[in-house]
Amino acid sequence: MTKPRVLLLEAAGPESGALVATAVAAGYQVHAATDLETHATFATDLKALLSGCLLTDFSRTEQALRDVIDYAHRRGIGAVLTTNEYLTELLAHVCAALGLPGNDPARAAAARSKAAMSEAFARHGVTAPRSRVVGTEDELLALCSARQITFPCVMKPAAGASSAGVTVVTSPAEATAAFQAAKVPRGMYGMDLDPRVLVQEFIEGTEYSVESITQNGTSTHLCVTRKTVTGGAHRVELGHALPAVLSPETEQTVLKEVDLAIAAVGIRNGASHTEVMLTPNGQCTVIEIGARIGAGQIGFLIQHALGIDPWAACLDTALGRPAHLAPTRSGYATVRFLTSPHPGRVATVTGLPDPSPRVPIVRVRKVVGQTVNGATDNTARLGSFVVVGPNQQSVDLYAEQLLDQIRIDVEPGDWPGSHSTTTET
CATH class of the missing domain: 3.40.50.20 (Rossmann fold)
Structure with a gap:
C-alpha cells in the first residue's frame, strides 16, 4: 500500500x-x-x-x-x-x-495574534495577564496620563514572535520608546503584521512552558519545561531544561490552565507550546500559546530525556493516527544559549564543547566575522549546546561547567547588519 x-x-x-x-x-x-x-x-x-x-x-x-x-x-x-x-x-x-486533521480555522488567528489570543483567553476563562491593545502613541500617552496603565507592564507586538520587540516597562518615561520598539515590523516572508501594541500586566514569578500533543481535541502533556530567563527590560531566554518537577497540586493547576488555553485558540490536532508563569503563591498565569512544537531545541530535549519522538508524534497526528506519547526513558536534558553582550562583529569564539554522548547537540549560528545584535530577544542567539544525563543535578552542573569555558569576543560598533533581525523557526 x-x-x-x-x-x-x-x-x-x-x-x-x-x-x-x-x-x-x-x-x-x-x-x-x-x-x-x-x-x-x-x-x-x-x-x-x-x-x-x-x-x-x-x-x-x-x-x-x-x-x-x-x-x-x-x-x-x-x-x-x-x-x-x-x-x-x-x-x-x-x-x-x-x-x-488540523486546528479550527475560525480560531487559528488566536494562536498567532497576541491581541486575538488575549481576547480568546478572556472569553474562555483562561487565567492570563490583563491586556490592552493600543494603536497609536497618542493613545498610549493618554492612557498613561489617565493612569489607566499600571507599571511595571509589558509591551509587545500584537503579532510578533521570538520575544522580538518585547519590553518590560517600569515607568511612564520608558513607555514611548518601548511602544516604538514593539511597532517595528518583524514578520517573516515580508508578512504584514498587526501594527498595534499589546500592553500587558507584568506577572512576577518563575517561567515554564508546557509541551503538548492534541489529537481529536484530547491533549496529552508531554512535560513541563523550566526556562532560564534574564531580568531587566528584555527577558531573553538563556536556557531550557526538562522535565521540570512540580508538586502534584501545582502541576494540576498548570495543566488545567493549559487545557483551557489549548481549547480557547482552537487547537484540535497538533503540537502546542504554552508559556506560563508561576507566582510565589502558586498561581498559574498563561502568558501565551503557539500551535506548534516548542522551538529552542525543546523537541530535541524531549527526545533525549524522555525517549518520546516528538517529530513522529507530529507526523502521526497530521496523518490522523494515534501517536506514541508514553516516555520510554527517565532522564534529564538542558540547552544553554550563547548570546552576545552587545551589538558588533564576532571576533573570537573559543571553548565550545565537542559533540559527545553527554553533549549530543552543539549548534553555531554566528561565526567569526559575522555581525550580531545584543541579547534583547531570542533571535540574538549565537549558538547553543545540549547536555543530557540521568538527573537534574549532574546535567545542570556539567552544563554550567561547559558554559564557563566558552569565551565570545565581540568587537563593538555599528557594523553593517548588526541591527538586522531574523527569526528562529
Missing part, C-alpha cells in the same frame, strides 16, 4: 529538518512549501530528502492558500503540518480545505 505524501509548510530550521528526516526514514515522500529566498538557504542534505518543493509568497495569504491547496491536490498530499510560528494559521485553513 502506498503511503500518503506529506507536505511541510516551511522546511528551514532544526525542528523542520528533524521532522523531514523522521518522515523520510519512515518511508514517506516529503514535500515542502517555502519562498524563493528561504529555499536558496536549504542545505544540500535537506534538498536531497525532499521529493518536491512549492515556491509561494506567504506574504500574500490568499494566494499562498490557493497555491498550497492546488499543490496538495496535484501531488496527492495526505498530511500537512508545520513547525513555523508564522504559518500555523495558514495550516489550519489548508487542512480544513483538504479535509485533513
Whole structure:
C-alpha cells in the first residue's frame, strides 16, 4: 500500500529538518512549501530528502492558500503540518480545505495574534495577564496620563514572535520608546503584521512552558519545561531544561490552565507550546500559546530525556493516527544559549564543547566575522549546546561547567547588519 505524501509548510530550521528526516526514514515522500529566498538557504542534505518543493509568497495569504491547496491536490498530499510560528494559521485553513486533521480555522488567528489570543483567553476563562491593545502613541500617552496603565507592564507586538520587540516597562518615561520598539515590523516572508501594541500586566514569578500533543481535541502533556530567563527590560531566554518537577497540586493547576488555553485558540490536532508563569503563591498565569512544537531545541530535549519522538508524534497526528506519547526513558536534558553582550562583529569564539554522548547537540549560528545584535530577544542567539544525563543535578552542573569555558569576543560598533533581525523557526 502506498503511503500518503506529506507536505511541510516551511522546511528551514532544526525542528523542520528533524521532522523531514523522521518522515523520510519512515518511508514517506516529503514535500515542502517555502519562498524563493528561504529555499536558496536549504542545505544540500535537506534538498536531497525532499521529493518536491512549492515556491509561494506567504506574504500574500490568499494566494499562498490557493497555491498550497492546488499543490496538495496535484501531488496527492495526505498530511500537512508545520513547525513555523508564522504559518500555523495558514495550516489550519489548508487542512480544513483538504479535509485533513488540523486546528479550527475560525480560531487559528488566536494562536498567532497576541491581541486575538488575549481576547480568546478572556472569553474562555483562561487565567492570563490583563491586556490592552493600543494603536497609536497618542493613545498610549493618554492612557498613561489617565493612569489607566499600571507599571511595571509589558509591551509587545500584537503579532510578533521570538520575544522580538518585547519590553518590560517600569515607568511612564520608558513607555514611548518601548511602544516604538514593539511597532517595528518583524514578520517573516515580508508578512504584514498587526501594527498595534499589546500592553500587558507584568506577572512576577518563575517561567515554564508546557509541551503538548492534541489529537481529536484530547491533549496529552508531554512535560513541563523550566526556562532560564534574564531580568531587566528584555527577558531573553538563556536556557531550557526538562522535565521540570512540580508538586502534584501545582502541576494540576498548570495543566488545567493549559487545557483551557489549548481549547480557547482552537487547537484540535497538533503540537502546542504554552508559556506560563508561576507566582510565589502558586498561581498559574498563561502568558501565551503557539500551535506548534516548542522551538529552542525543546523537541530535541524531549527526545533525549524522555525517549518520546516528538517529530513522529507530529507526523502521526497530521496523518490522523494515534501517536506514541508514553516516555520510554527517565532522564534529564538542558540547552544553554550563547548570546552576545552587545551589538558588533564576532571576533573570537573559543571553548565550545565537542559533540559527545553527554553533549549530543552543539549548534553555531554566528561565526567569526559575522555581525550580531545584543541579547534583547531570542533571535540574538549565537549558538547553543545540549547536555543530557540521568538527573537534574549532574546535567545542570556539567552544563554550567561547559558554559564557563566558552569565551565570545565581540568587537563593538555599528557594523553593517548588526541591527538586522531574523527569526528562529
